[in-house]
Amino acid sequence: MDIKEYSNGEITVLWKAEKCIHAGVCVKSLPEVYNPKERPWIKPENATSAAIIEQVSNCPSGALSIKPIIKIEREDNGKKGRFVIYENDEFAGEMTYTWAGESKFIIDHTGVEEKFGGKGFGNKLLMQSVEYARKKDIKIIPLCPFAKKVFDKDDSIKDVRA
Ligand code: SF4
Known part of the structure; x- marks a missing residue:
């Protein structure tokens, strides 16, 4: 399905x-904000984010929605x-x-x-851990069956596997 995106810098319609x-x-x-005679026909910068969120909830067909904001954070106690x-x-x-020593950790x-199933969040988490490992020059032992399965399949992340 063709989905178009329109952002005001804070939220994306x-x-x-x-x-x-x-x-x-x-x-x-x-x-x-909405003018079908102009291009782009949605200009979110012309209203507050709150006004747009309220309006989007009134779209009768569900054609309009607000793009969710995804973030990943890391917590560590050593x-x-x-x-x-x-x-x-x-x-x-x-x-x-x-942690398994200073240069390795085990994903358990x-x-x-x-x-939130079916959105590829497990993969996003894994790729974040890979990016972190590359940046810090550390290796990953994927003990968790999900992580192990991805590591077994994806050669592009082999470089960080212990
Ligand atoms: S269905 Fe939704 S997007 Fe389409 S014109 Fe109506 S309110 Fe706008």
Whole structure:
């Protein structure tokens, strides 16, 4: 499905053309943002993020939505740590690890909340750990079955495997 993105620097509006029933609710409520005669037809910079979020929730077809903000943070106490993924500041999953010396860690568990399943968050967590390992010149022992499966399949991350 073709999804177009329009950002005001804070939030990004997604529009699925195929879903739009052209009811014009958006044009009526925020004409300064939605103008089908202009290109781009959505200009989110012309209203506050709050006004846009409110309006998007009134789109009758679901053609409009707000792109979720995904972030990954790392926590570490010197012995153990974890990469934590959030969607719109809500906890969505984690990948935990245990240090095995100074230059290696063991990924022991990966878990994604059921609600956030099917979004590739496990992979995102793993790629974040790979990026971290490369930056710090450390190696990963993938004990967690999910991490091991990805490492076994993906040759492009072999360089960080212990
Ligand atoms: S409110 Fe939704 S369905 Fe109506 S025109 Fe706008 S995008 Fe399309």
